[in-house]
Amino acid sequence: MLEIRNLTKQYGDERAIDELSLSIDDGEFCTILGPSGSGKTTTLLSIAGHVTPTAGSIALEGTDLTDVPPEDRSLGIVFQQDALFEHMTARENVAYALGPHEGDWDRETRIDQFLSLVGMSDYADSYPEQLSGGQRRRIELARALVYEPDVLLLDEPLTGLDRQLRREMRAEISRIHEETNVTTVYVTHDQSEALTLSDRIAVLNEGACVAVGTPEALYEQPPNRFVTRFLGSVSTLPGTIVERSPLVVEWAGYRFELGAVDSEGVGDVPSVGDRFRLYCRPDAVRVEPSTGISVDGEVTDITHSGERSTVTIETTAGGQLRIATDGFPNVAVGETVTAGIDPDAVFGFAGDSRLCVSTASRAENATDG
Amino acid sequence: MAGASVGQRRFQWRGGGLFVLLSVVLLAYLLFPFLAFLQWSRRSSILPALSEPAAADAIRHSLLTAPVATVLAAIFGVPLAYVLARHSFRGKRLVEALVVLPLVLPPVVAGAMLLTGIGQFTTVGSFFAARGLPLTSSLAGIVLAQLFVAAPFVVITARAGFASVDRRLEYASRSMGYSPVRTFLHVSVPLAGKMVLAGVVLTFARAIGEFGAVLMIANNPRTMPTQIWFEFQTGGPVATVPLAVALLAISLVVILLTQYAGRLSTA
Incomplete structure (x- = not known):
């Protein structure tokens, strides 16, 4: 279980996250939904350890992560728009991610397996600049999953894709989550993505979590005016x-x-x-x-x-x-x-x-x- | 790539002619001295002149000192460039100003300042001299002078390179389990590679070509530029030709080699 408690991040006078608390179960697909500037990405980066919170704690399976550097957190992360290493092929990107991790697997087989999971076996030797937006996103997913992270973090991964592709990738993310059953935190401002993909949605507004619930509950019984207007x-x-x-x-x-x-x-x-x-x-x-x-x-x-x-x-x-x-x-x-x-x-x-x-x-x- | 094809399109727009004309004027002015100089070179015999002991020593000294100064500048300058590109801290502006300062100082002043810092009779200078490593009139001194005037190039250029690398790429690498240092070596440096390399080339060019600061620190041993000055004083412009041509040739080879290496690494 991933447990965020009273997470607060202050930038100067501005409070990006305000005492945010959220528990995410193992295998759950939890979406952090909110308008731009609501603190979604800061929350995600705090979970990953790239942003140091001003106060509060983040714990994974009971272990406090707050002072653990990002490289020791066992998290997979996929960013908004491209974060592939342009100087490596698709396969090298995935291999790089597997690099520091040990396991009872054969490296090459495992890389093949994850390239195939995202449907990119045929493009293993392509460089990122030769791939389309959707293909690049697939490689990023493979790269974030290949070392079996405890939690997969997705930061608006469908931004910049056209409508058709968004729909396709949404289904892909759903399928991949079902196949891997990895605990997933998905950040988006798009309510239809949130409603379609999530087991649960946490709605953020001005750095605070204003509602948590299943898509159905939040849509049909929104607990406050903000959620009413923002969701649907x-x-x-x-x-x-x-x-x-x-x-x-x-x-x-x-x-x-x-x-x-x-x-x-x-x-x-x-x-x-x-x-x-x-x-x-x-x-x-x-x-x-x-x-x-x-x-x-x-x-x-x-x-x-x-x-x-x-x-x-x-x-x-x-x-x-x-x-x-x-x-x-x-x-x-x-x-x-x-x-x-x-x-x-x-x-x-x-x-x-x-x-x-x-x-x-x-x-x-x-x-x- | 759409961007590249637009950038490389022939001048079709109105006013293009003016741009071409202005460019040609500057290029002609840059080229003219070279041509004039090479005229002279026909009248002097270059290779025999270069095998004279003084010239050969100067070449040897330059080829020893400039690479060492460049490597030192890169070892200390690339991390500094990274820190400046990635972190904000109190006094950062001061540090940035300090990095640029050697560029705006006249080399003679840089040399004078170095002498007051590490000269023979200073605390630092006498400390090293007593241990058999004089910092003036020595190859070590030449390296220090070159380092002082040339290091800013690699810092400034590499810094721009690192700033152009998306932070999220480094975040991704960290989350994959790589330490900050490994992320720097595997992700940041390769991605900023062209700029870092460009900075290194500029540093080398400045180091091997530096005259003023080097002369202040060491009248002897001589490097190519200081030897050229000596030849000029005794024999006029013609006497400078052999070493100057050699210096040009070395610089040209280094620039071409690094351009080639840069292309290889991004192919």
């Missing part, structure tokens, strides 16, 4: 508080009951008449009236990605609603449509706690606010 797309529904305890919010003529608000840890205690944002994911909305919540609106935008499309409507109740559809939708920009929202998928936040809608019903008497 979301619609914001501008509601108004009509009752404080239990909290009831009204939007588009519906009353959303959100249960009791624990006043502990709530920064601003909401009061009646305050604005209150409700959220729902595009996949919880359909372009058709439903038994749930029906709202009218005008289609303002449609984006297609082939198998899926996103329709954006400007609701008459206020707020933009994003709707995911399978294939191409039957609506056009400018058209007025009725959308149906699954009420169970609507949620909101009071301070740091996430509130789910328990019941949603038509408001009998519209309040004046």
Whole structure:
């Protein structure tokens, strides 16, 4: 198990990592996800020992690594963009990595085995400059894995590859992880990479870890506003508080009951008449009236990605609603449509706690606010 | 490579003619003295002149001292270049200024400064002289003078070379289990190799050609440049021709050899 405790890195006045704690199980694929400047790469370099933390500790299988130099940590690392040794062939790159390591293996056989693992047996004698972006990334993977590191660290390894290649390499990384079962820490700012690849995701914001969980849990039950916005797309529904305890919010003529608000840890205690944002994911909305919540609106935008499309409507109740559809939708920009929202998928936040809608019903008497 | 083909494209852009013209003027000016000088060389017999004991000694002394000064500069200068490229520390600017200083000093001043530091009657100088290693009027002194004026070249050039090596390559090597020193030798030096080599060549060229500082430290034994000065004083420009041609030939061979070696190592 890789255990990061209260990791802090200070550069002058700036805190790149702020008391970050994270435990990663053996064989787990854990992604550190965050926007640029959130401290992801600094965290990775700290794990590898290339950055000395200001405070906190990193332990592997119970052994404190904090003062262990990088060469004694048994970690494999793949960097954003190329870090192949240009003066060595693909095979020499892998051989170099195996160099200082001893094991009950035949060196040449083992190098062949890992070149074949990444599908690069035919390019063993090519120099990096003769290889394509994807091929170079494969060699980097082989190089980082050949000496059986305890942990594989990947720092945005798909940066700089085109879309098609990214998809291909994503599948490759997944397959290689399954075959080697090496504990993997994957750093990215790309939420779809994180959602696809990970067993668990740690979301970083401004150097602090703001959420840890499975892709499914974080996507469907995001614990805070930041994760809600950063992971996947979301619609914001501008509601108004009509009752404080239990909290009831009204939007588009519906009353959303959100249960009791624990006043502990709530920064601003909401009061009646305050604005209150409700959220729902595009996949919880359909372009058709439903038994749930029906709202009218005008289609303002449609984006297609082939198998899926996103329709954006400007609701008459206020707020933009994003709707995911399978294939191409039957609506056009400018058209007025009725959308149906699954009420169970609507949620909101009071301070740091996430509130789910328990019941949603038509408001009998519209309040004046 | 797309970049190379763009760089080597013939001058097709407007204004290209002006660039060619300006380049040709400088090249002509650089070439002219060589041609004039080689005119003279036809009138003197080079090989017999070089076999004169004084000339032969000067060649021998230069071929002994300049390589030693170059190797010393590389041994101490390449690590310094690496430290300057990779680390920031208090007083770094001062160190950087110190490295450049010998380049801007007139060689005579450099020589004078060296004499006040290691001259015969100084603490350091007398210490070594008492142990049979005089630092003035000796080959050791010549090496020291050459080292002083030539070492900055390898430091400055190699530093730029190391700065151009992506840090992540060194990180990768460390994580693979290589110590900092092994990473430096296996990754940093080969990747910065061309620049390091260029720095070494410049250092050698300066060391073998150094006159002022060497003359201040050692009027005897003579190196090729100091012997050339002696010949000039007694016989005028014509008398300098044999040794000057030899010096040119040696420098040219070294430059061509290192260029060839550089190409081999990156092939």
